[in-house]
Amino acid sequence: MTESTASSRSVREKVRARQGKRYSAERRFRLLGVTSIVIAVSALLLLLGSMIVKGSSAFVQTHLLLEITLPAEELAPNGKPDAKAMADANYTAFIRRALAKKFSDVRSRRDKRSLYKLISEGASIRLQKLVAASPDMIGTTVPFAAKASDDVDQYFKGKLPKGQTGRLSAKQTKWVETLREAGEIETRFNTAFFTNGDSREPELAGIWGAMMGSLLAMAVTLVLSFPLGVAAAIYLEEFAPRNRWTDLIEVNINNLAAVPSIVFGLLGLAVFLNFFGMPRSAPLVGGMVLALMTLPTVIIAGRAALGAVPPSIREAALGVGASPMQVVLHHVLPLAMPGILTGTIIGAARALGETAPLLMIGMVAFIVDIPGSITDPATALPVQIFLWADSPERAFVERTAAATLVLLAFLIVMNLLAVILRKRFERRW
Amino acid sequence: MNIQSMEPSTVGAGRTPTPPLLEKNRSGKHMDNEQMPTKMSAKGLDVFYNGKQALFGVDLDIPEQAVTALIGPSGCGKSTFLRCLNRMNDTIDGCDVKGDVTIDGQNIYDRELDVVELRARIGMVFQKPNPFPKSIYENVAYGPRIHGLSDDRQELDEIVQTSLDRAGWMNLAPAFLAASSNGSASPALSRSARKLS
Numbered sequence: 001m002t003e004s005t006a007s008s009r010s011v012r013e014k015v016r017a018r019q020g021k022r023y024s025a026e027r028r029f030r031l032l033g034v035t036s037i038v039i040a041v042s043a044l045l046l047l048l049g050s051m052i053v054k055g056s057s058a059f060v061q062t063h064l065l066l067e068i069t070l071p072a073e074e075l076a077p078n079g080k081p082d083a084k085a086m087a088d089a090n091y092t093a094f095i096r097r098a099l100a101k102k103f104s105d106v107r108s109r110r111d112k113r114s115l116y117k118l119i120s121e122g123a124s125i126r127l128q129k130l131v132a133a134s135p136d137m138i139g140t141t142v143p144f145a146a147k148a149s150d151d152v153d154q155y156f157k158g159k160l161p162k163g164q165t166g167r168l169s170a171k172q173t174k175w176v177e178t179l180r181e182a183g184e185i186e187t188r189f190n191t192a193f194f195t196n197g198d199s200r201e202p203e204l205a206g207i208w209g210a211m212m213g214s215l216l217a218m219a220v221t222l223v224l225s226f227p228l229g230v231a232a233a234i235y236l237e238e239f240a241p242r243n244r245w246t247d248l249i250e251v252n253i254n255n256l257a258a259v260p261s262i263v264f265g266l267l268g269l270a271v272f273l274n275f276f277g278m279p280r281s282a283p284l285v286g287g288m289v290l291a292l293m294t295l296p297t298v299i300i301a302g303r304a305a306l307g308a309v310p311p312s313i314r315e316a317a318l319g320v321g322a323s324p325m326q327v328v329l330h331h332v333l334p335l336a337m338p339g340i341l342t343g344t345i346i347g348a349a350r351a352l353g354e355t356a357p358l359l360m361i362g363m364v365a366f367i368v369d370i371p372g373s374i375t376d377p378a379t380a381l382p383v384q385i386f387l388w389a390d391s392p393e394r395a396f397v398e399r400t401a402a403a404t405l406v407l408l409a410f411l412i413v414m415n416l417l418a419v420i421l422r423k424r425f426e427r428r429w
Numbered sequence: 430m431n432i433q434s435m436e437p438s439t440v441g442a443g444r445t446p447t448p449p450l451l452e453k454n455r456s457g458k459h460m461d462n463e464q465m466p467t468k469m470s471a472k473g474l475d476v477f478y479n480g481k482q483a484l485f486g487v488d489l490d491i492p493e494q495a496v497t498a499l500i501g502p503s504g505c506g507k508s509t510f511l512r513c514l515n516r517m518n519d520t521i522d523g524c525d526v527k528g529d530v531t532i533d534g535q536n537i538y539d540r541e542l543d544v545v546e547l548r549a550r551i552g553m554v555f556q557k558p559n560p561f562p563k564s565i566y567e568n569v570a571y572g573p574r575i576h577g578l579s580d581d582r583q584e585l586d587e588i589v590q591t592s593l594d595r596a597g598w599m600n601l602a603p604a605f606l607a608a609s610s611n612g613s614a615s616p617a618l619s620r621s622a623r624k625l626s
Contacts, residue, residue: 320549326575
């Protein structure tokens with residue numbers, strides 16, 4: 001025992017001598033981890049921050065507060081509100097009259113035209129809808145917030161560089177300042193951004209058309225890729241024999257997941273549009289192309305999830321006399337569901353943000369109408385962002401950033417959904 | 430492998446081969462080993478795992494109404510042999526079974542034989558506990574349900590209760606049967622049982 005005490009003391013000394021280095025190595029490793037996280041989060045915050053700074057102003061829109069007289073003789077010629085008269089009336093003139101009354105010192109025709117340019121073209125349509133909704137306003141003077149043109153909007157929000165007035169003339173700037181002092185120009189929530197389709201006028205442009213296109217394409221993608229992907233994963237993992245052919249299939253599927261997305265777009269163009277003659281720019285075709293892109297992701301995630309189910313569960317089920325299909329459906333698949341769902345949602349989130357394949361199949365056109373079905377021409381949100389980024393009007397800069405924020409919000413929601421679903425379906429035993 | 434037929438009450442006691450004991454069957458009559466009919470038998474059983482042979486020409490008759498124990502060092506092929514009896518080795522890739530295994534004279538490795546039906550007949554209890562991640566009731570009721578023994582809830586309840594009684598979980602049965610009908614966990618369940626649900 002005495003020899004071992006002496007040797008054990010030297011062992012203890014050696015261990016203690018080394019401990020210092022080991023702890024500092026530990027600290028360095030931890031620091032490395034924390035640093036990487038800090039860098040990644042900073043990059044993310046930088047991206048988000050710049051988008052928020054650029055785009056938050058797009059959620060409000062400048063309006064001029066006017067008092068509009070709705071003449072009864074034009075809208076209700078027989079004493080009663082007449083639908084045809086209401087539809088045909090010149091609402092633009094009503095707005096212009098109200099504006100001219102406010103600036104009674106403006107006389108010349110040129111100046112008046114310049115004054116009228118302060119108002120957006122869409123204001124008259126809104127006035128018409130307002131009158132149609134409450135015809136009892138006819139014959140009275142009503143307060144009305146007329147949407148300002150995008151030049152006024154950008155100037156008023158302070159988006160123009162210092163000292164510049166953009167496309168506004170000196171007189172127009174003066175008028176806007178007069179209104180500002182009188183408190184008759186203000187910013188309101190930009191509902192048009194969420195309810196309108198695309199437009200050449202920035203103040204009337206909205207993302208709803210693009211959102212509907214994206215949602216419809218997403219629906220088609222999920223309906224196609226989820227059942228096919230899960231079924232393929234089940235077959236490959238549970239039933240297929242292990243031979244050279246199945247190895248080849250596995251290699252090919254893994255490669256498909258890495259193919260650049262524009263190649264899928266070219267495939268869609270050549271096969272779906274040219275060969276099968278499907279409607280161009282339709283969410284149906286967009287969805288099919290995106291489904292092809294998502295399929296490998298679903299299959300790979302599905303196989304991983306199925307493979308992670310312990311073989312003891314399968315054996316227990318087989319031992320009781322379950323058929324292979326019953327083993328998979330009753331036992332393996334429910335346990336693999338969290339992993340499969342996570343993979344599917346991540347794949348779908350990626351497809352939501354893809355632009356290149358959609359460009360190839362034509363979902364890049366300027367489409368104003370909101371798509372009603374999967375065969376109507378439509379555009380998608382990432383494509384909309386791409387188009388607006390190219391537009392010359394300054395007002396589209398903030399709208400591009402705002403649309404990016406909406407897209408990011410959607411992606412965050414989808415990923416949150418993946419996490420929640422995984423937690424909910426996870427079974428512990 | 431050391432093979433002995435033993436009386437149920439002396440399971441685990443075999444070390445040296447004892448002279449043939451008088452067997453008692455369930456009705457209490459004394460019978461000789463040799464008089465018990467053979468339920469299952471293996472003849473010339475060879476098992477290969479990816480070409481490597483694990484069982485070498487096993488010949489064994491397993492008599493009816495008796496407990497047969499296989500004793501041997503780890504890795505000698507006990508589990509392999511057992512798994513041959515209900516064709517669980519079919520699920521293992523690269524496992525090759527040659528020879529005959531019969532039950533009641535019928536070859537179970539016949540191509541025409543329904544494996545699912547065979548496994549309904551020949552049950553298996555595993556070395557490590559592997560319950561399904563469901564409630565106890567569902568675990569016990571799964572087998573009868575998929576084989577169509579009963580679709581009626583009450584009949585299933587009876588089957589489950591009987592099975593648990595036989596397994597010695599009598600004190601558990603009423604507690605969780607009540608739970609299964611109203612869905613709430615009973616505090617009478619033991620911790621291990623709670624884990625299973």
